[in-house]
Amino acid sequence: MAPKTKKSGKKKSAKSASAASAGKDVVVAEKEDEAEKKDMTHAYAEDLKTDIYTDVNANPKALVHSAEWRKIMNGDPVEINPSVGHGLKIMTVDEWISRWKANERFPDCLSCGSTNTKEHHFSQTWCRGKKKFESETICCECHMWNWRSYADPDFLTPEEYDKLKWEKMVAEHARQLGDARLEDGEATSAQPREVAAA
Secondary structure, eight states, X not given: OOOOOOOOSOOOOHHHHHHHHHHHHHHHHHHHHHHHHSOOTTXXXXXXXXXXXXXXXXXXXXXXXXXXXXHHXXXXXXXXXXXXXXXEEOOOHHHHTTTOBOOSSSOSOTTTOOSOEEEEEEEEEEETTEEEEEEEEEETTTXXXXXXXXXXXXXXXXXXXXXXXXXXXXXXXXXXXXXXXXHHHHHHHHSOOOOOOO
């Protein structure tokens, strides 16, 4: 038979335990509601530290779709979107871009001012609280390509951080090595030289 053990301390009543649990659930639910309410869709374009670089071109600046754009301008067939079918087809610009979405944050054309644009390229990178993004849209009215890009002034990729860290370590090691050699040189020159007897 196992020995009986005494429980120390007061036993919580069922009401106080359930009230504490309910209080924790309310706090967690409130935090989740706050997180859901904040729309992070366009967070990449908030709190910018410098100006956004803009450019207007007759051809896409991003490599994606640039080959297809040349084919469409030459009247050559391009590959049909796989979700619609397969094969090649000669398309108009409007037919080719019909499945692209608009960028709600940057809807205006930098050339003609129209808000009828569609985005074909977007990328964003966040690293250690710093951000960088690129966006390119085509205007459905004037068919000009609108490029927007931004990078925080102190934005570095993980590779760039590592490179700086290693360069700093190498420079520090070289400095310590140089100091050690200098000390060795001073120590050898400070030793008394034996004078040979004549």
